[in-house]
Amino acid sequence: MNRIALSAVLIGMAVLFSISPDALASDDEQKAVLITGASTGIGRATAERLAAAGYFVYAGARKDADLAELNKIENVQAVRIDVTREDQIDAAVELIEKEGRGLWGLVNNAGVNVVAPLIEADESDFEFLFNVNVFGVFRVTKAFAPLVMESKGRIVNISSISGVLSGGGYGMYAARKSSWKAATTLIGRSLRR
Numbered sequence: 001m002n003r004i005a006l007s008a009v010l011i012g013m014a015v016l017f018s019i020s021p022d023a024l025a026s027d028d029e030q031k032a033v034l035i036t037g038a039s040t041g042i043g044r045a046t047a048e049r050l051a052a053a054g055y056f057v058y059a060g061a062r063k064d065a066d067l068a069e070l071n072k073i074e075n076v077q078a079v080r081i082d083v084t085r086e087d088q089i090d091a092a093v094e095l096i097e098k099e100g101r102g103l104w105g106l107v108n109n110a111g112v113n114v115v116a117p118l119i120e121a122d123e124s125d126f127e128f129l130f131n132v133n134v135f136g137v138f139r140v141t142k143a144f145a146p147l148v149m150e151s152k153g154r155i156v157n158i159s160s161i162s163g164v165l166s167g168g169g170y171g172m173y174a175a176r177k178s179s180w181k182a183a184t185t186l187i188g189r190s191l192r193r
Helices: 003-016 043-050 064-071 086-099 123-150 171-191
Strands: 032-035 056-061 076-081 107-109 154-157
Touching: 032 043, 032 086, 043 056, 043 076, 056 064, 056 086, 064 076, 064 107, 086 123, 107 123, 123 154
Parallel strands: 032 056, 032 107, 056 076, 107 154
Antiparallel strands: none
């Protein structure tokens, strides 16, 4: 990840968590955060930054090699979690509960993209994209919300400018991003109850 992209991630995380990057985990209790899709890109950079700042990071990934690499990072414990599989989500909840740290933050970062003109795409491509990018976020948020609410923590959903702009074969992806804006509003309302 280049410096500009990494800076954007760090600034975004600081804003989203409403704290400065230098004071991410300044209180006495180490806060735990789960990040889905932490094997590469924004998820990996966020996991590394939060772990370096003193958070304990549960880094979600699907592949054995990615899990092994994430476990090499100080303050990081890799967690196998495919957001389309309820059994893996349930196992991750059970693991985090057993660890006894609680869960202060959830970063819904896992996502996929299918690039094809909308009129040429297969319905199965749309189903796959929405299963990961929309229903996956719903499943993970619903499963972990009780732990986050108990700690009065934060839930962050990583999104994209593609919810506003589309073109060049990104129609399905843009539809996912736009639909997620509405779903996020509903999740936020239910969490405030």
